[in-house]
Amino acid sequence: xxxxxxxxxxxxxxxxxxxxxxxxxxxxxxxxxxxxxxxxxxxxxxxxxxxxxxxxxxxxxxxxxxxxxxxxxxxxxxxxxxxxxxxxxxxxxxxxxxxxxxxxxxxxxxxxxxxxxxxxxxxxxxxxxxxxxxxxxxxxxxxxxxxxxxxxxxxxxxxxxxxxxxxxxxxxxxxxxxxxxxxxxxxxxxxxxxxxxxxxxxxxxxxxxxxxxxxxxxxxxxxxxxxxxxxxxxxxxxxxxxxxxxxxxxxxxxxxxxxxxxxxxxxxxxxxxxxxxxxxxxxxxxxxxxxxxxxxxxxxxxxxxxxxxxxxxxxxxxxxxxxxxxxxxxxxxxxxxxxxxxxxxxxxxxxxxxxxxxxxxxxxx
Amino acid sequence: xxxxxxxxxxxxxxxxxxxxxxxxxxxxxxxxxxxxxxxxxxxxxxxxxxxxxxxxxxxxxxxxxxxxxxxxxxxxxxxxxxxxxxxxxxxxxxxxxxxxxxxxxxxxxxxxxxxxxxxxxxxxxxxxxxxxxxxxxxxxxxxxxxxxxxxxxxxxxxxxxxxxxxxxxxxxxxxxxxxxxxxxxxxxxxxxxxxxxxxxxxxxxxxxxxxxxxxxxxxxxxxxxxxxxxxxxxxxxxxxxxxxxxxxxxxxxxxxxxxxxxxxxxxxxxxxxxxxxxxxxxxxx
Numbered sequence: 001x002x003x004x005x006x007x008x009x010x011x012x013x014x015x016x017x018x019x020x021x022x023x024x025x026x027x028x029x030x031x032x033x034x035x036x037x038x039x040x041x042x043x044x045x046x047x048x049x050x051x052x053x054x055x056x057x058x059x060x061x062x063x064x065x066x067x068x069x070x071x072x073x074x075x076x077x078x079x080x081x082x083x084x085x086x087x088x089x090x091x092x093x094x095x096x097x098x099x100x101x102x103x104x105x106x107x108x109x110x111x112x113x114x115x116x117x118x119x120x121x122x123x124x125x126x127x128x129x130x131x132x133x134x135x136x137x138x139x140x141x142x143x144x145x146x147x148x149x150x151x152x153x154x155x156x157x158x159x160x161x162x163x164x165x166x167x168x169x170x171x172x173x174x175x176x177x178x179x180x181x182x183x184x185x186x187x188x189x190x191x192x193x194x195x196x197x198x199x200x201x202x203x204x205x206x207x208x209x210x211x212x213x214x215x216x217x218x219x220x221x222x223x224x225x226x227x228x229x230x231x232x233x234x235x236x237x238x239x240x241x242x243x244x245x246x247x248x249x250x251x252x253x254x255x256x257x258x259x260x261x262x263x264x265x266x267x268x269x270x271x272x273x274x275x276x277x278x279x280x281x282x283x284x285x286x287x288x289x290x291x292x293x294x295x296x297x298x299x300x301x302x303x304x305x306x307x308x309x310x311x312x313x314x315x316x317x318x319x320x321x322x323x324x325x326x327x328x329x330x331x332x333x334x335x336x337x338x339x340x341x342x343x344x345x346x347x348x349x350x351x352x353x354x355x356x357x358x359x360x361x362x363x364x365x
Numbered sequence: 366x367x368x369x370x371x372x373x374x375x376x377x378x379x380x381x382x383x384x385x386x387x388x389x390x391x392x393x394x395x396x397x398x399x400x401x402x403x404x405x406x407x408x409x410x411x412x413x414x415x416x417x418x419x420x421x422x423x424x425x426x427x428x429x430x431x432x433x434x435x436x437x438x439x440x441x442x443x444x445x446x447x448x449x450x451x452x453x454x455x456x457x458x459x460x461x462x463x464x465x466x467x468x469x470x471x472x473x474x475x476x477x478x479x480x481x482x483x484x485x486x487x488x489x490x491x492x493x494x495x496x497x498x499x500x501x502x503x504x505x506x507x508x509x510x511x512x513x514x515x516x517x518x519x520x521x522x523x524x525x526x527x528x529x530x531x532x533x534x535x536x537x538x539x540x541x542x543x544x545x546x547x548x549x550x551x552x553x554x555x556x557x558x559x560x561x562x563x564x565x566x567x568x569x570x571x572x573x574x575x576x577x578x579x580x581x582x583x584x585x586x587x588x589x590x591x592x593x594x595x596x597x598x599x600x601x602x603x604x605x606x607x608x609x610x611x612x613x614x615x616x617x618x619x620x621x622x623x624x625x626x627x628x629x630x631x632x633x634x635x636x637x638x639x640x641x642x643x644x645x646x647x648x649x650x
Contacts, residue, residue, distance in 0.1 A: 052545070073553070074545075075549070082547065083542040083545070085542050087543050087546040089543060089544070089547075089561065091564055104547075148546075185519065
C-alpha cells in the first residue's frame with residue numbers, strides 16, 4: 001500500500017495539440033478511497049492511466065510513497081486494476097484468469113493455488129472456476145475481474161468505471177460490496193467514474209475534474225454542500241441543483257436579491273458579509289430539496305411558477321415547475337398534491353442559497 | 366401437416382445442390398480420371414469411364430518431366446513467403462491498429478501498392494532481380510533470375526498489403542484493456558503482443574496465411590517470367606506439358622492432381638479458423 005502523490009501532472013496528445021490533463025495535483029493518502037469524478041473526456045481516464053504507467057507523462061511527477069514513478073513501467077508499479085469491460089482473457093478459464101497475475105510474476109504453483117482458493121472464498125464464486133469468460137454473466141465477469149485485481153497485494157488499487165456496465169440492481173449490490181471490500185482490506189483505492197452517485201456513496205474524498213483540470217477536491221459532504229463552482233454544484237446531486245439568474249441590489253446596508261423582479265428573501269449573515277463584493281448579476285443555486293411550494297403568495301413565497309410535470313417517486317415526489325422560462329425541480333413530500341398547469345408560489349430556503357459568479361461560475365462568499 | 370411440403374422443398378434443394386456440385390466437380394473428376402488413363406484412351410470418343418488404370422502418367426510427370434523439383438520449389442517459395450507475410454504483416458498491422466502512424470495515410474499508401482496489376486510490375490521485377498543476382502548480396506540470398514529467393518520476395522511484396530489490411534480489423538477487435546491488464550500483471554510490450562494479442566488474433570492470422578499460401582501456390586505470371594528451370598514452380602511446370610508434339614493430357618492431369626492435394630489438405634485443416642475468421646469479431650470476450 002502506498003500514498004500516491006501527483007505533482008502538476010500534464011498530458012497532451014497529437015504533439016501538444018490536445019491537452020487532456022492540465023496541471024493536476026492530487027494526494028491520495030495510504031488506505032484512502034479516492035474517487036475521480038467527471039464527465040467523459042474530462043481527463044480522468046488519462047490521469048488514471050498515467051498512474052498505472054500505461055501512458056507516458058507529458059509533464060509533472062507521480063510519487064508512490066517516496067519513489068518517483070515517472071520512468072517505471074507498469075510491472076514495476078504494482079498497481080492492480082479493474083476495468084469497465086472486465087478485460088478477462090477470453091481463452092483462459094476463470095481459474096487461469098485469476099492465476100494470471102501471480103503466474104506472470106513467476107510464483108510457485110502451490111502458492112498460486114492457495115491464493116486463488118482464498119480469493120474465490122472472499123468473493124464466493126467457487127462454482128465459476130472452470131468456466132470460460134464467455135459463459136459468465138456481466139456481474140460474474142466483474143466479480144472475476146475484481147478477484148484478479150485482488151490476487152496481488154497492490155500499492156494502489158484502481159477501478160475504472162467497474163460497475164457502469166451492470167444493470168441497476170446489480171450495480172447497487174456491487175457498490176456496497178466494493179465499499180465493504182475497502183473497509184476490510186484497507187487498500188489505497190482510486191475509483192474512476194462519471195456517476196456522481198457512485199462517487200458520493202463510496203469515496204472518502206472526491207476529486208472532480210472538468211476539461212483536464214481538477215476543479216475541487218473534498219469529502220462527499222464538502223462537494224455537496226460547499227461546491228467550489230457552478231460546475232461542481234450542477235454535477236453533484238440528483239436531481240441536479242437548480243440555477244436561477246438573479247440580480248443583487250444594494251439598499252443601504254442590506255443587499256437584496258431578486259429573480260426577474262420577484263424578490264427572494266436572502267438573509268444569512270454569511271451572505272451579507274459577502275454582499276459588498278457581490279456583482280450585480282449572479283447565478284443562484286439551490287438544491288431541489290430546499291425549494292418549497294405554496295398556494296398563496298407570501299413574504300417567503302414570492303416567485304410565481306407553473307407546474308410542468310409531477311413525478312411521484314414513492315417516498316418523495318419530484319415536481320418540475322417553470323418560473324419565467326427557467327425550469328426548477330422540487331423534491332417534496334410524498335403526500336404533496338399538485339397538478340400540472342397549476343400556478344403556485346416558490347419559496348427558497350435562505351440558508352441554502354448558493355451564489356455563483358455569472359461569468360466565471362465560481363462560488364461567491 | 367407441413368411435413369410433406371418441406372420434404373418436396375428439401376428434395377428440390379438437394380437436387381439443385383447436386384446439379385451445381387456436378388458442374389463444379391466434373392472437371393476435377395475428369396482430371397483425376399485422366400491421370401490414371403493409358404495414353405491411347407485419353408481422348409477417345411465417346412470417353413471411357415471404365416478402363417485399366419495405370420500409373421504411367423505419374424511416372425512420366427515425376428521421372429521424365431522433373432515435376433518433383435517444381436513441387437519442392439513451390440513448397441519452399443509459398444511456405445517462406447507466407448511465413449514472411451504473416452510475421453511482417455502481423456507486426457505492421459498491429460502497429461496500425463494500435464498507433465495509427467501517419468493518420469491513415471501510410472495505411473492507404475500500402476493499399477495503393479496493391480492496386481497495380483502484376484503485369485505492370487513484372488518487367489521492373491525482372492530487371493531488378495537480373496541486376497541483384499549479380500551482386501554478392503543477391504547471390505548470398507538467392508535473389509536472382511531463376512532463383513527461389515526472388516520469387517519469395519516477389520510474392521511477399523505482393524501479399525503484404527493484403528495481409529496488413531486483412532489482419533488490421535482482427536487486431537482492432539482485441540480490446541486494449543486486455544493489453545493494459547497484462548502489462549499491469551508484469552508483461553512487457555513484446556510479451557503482451559506474443560502471449561496475449563497473437564493467440565487472440567489466431568483466426569485472422571490463419572485466414573491471412575491461407576490466402577497468402579493460395580496466392581503463392583497458384584501464381585503463374587511471376588513464376589513464368591522470373592524462372593527458367595531451377596526455380597520453376599508447379600503452375601508453370603503444368604503449362605510445360607503443352608509441347609510442340611501436342612498436349613500431354615495424361616501427365617498434365619497427373620501433375621495437376623498432385624498440385625491440388627496439398628491445398629486441399631491445408632484448406633481442410635484451417636477450415637474451422639477460416640469460418641471463424643471470416644465472420645470477424647470472433648474474439649470479442
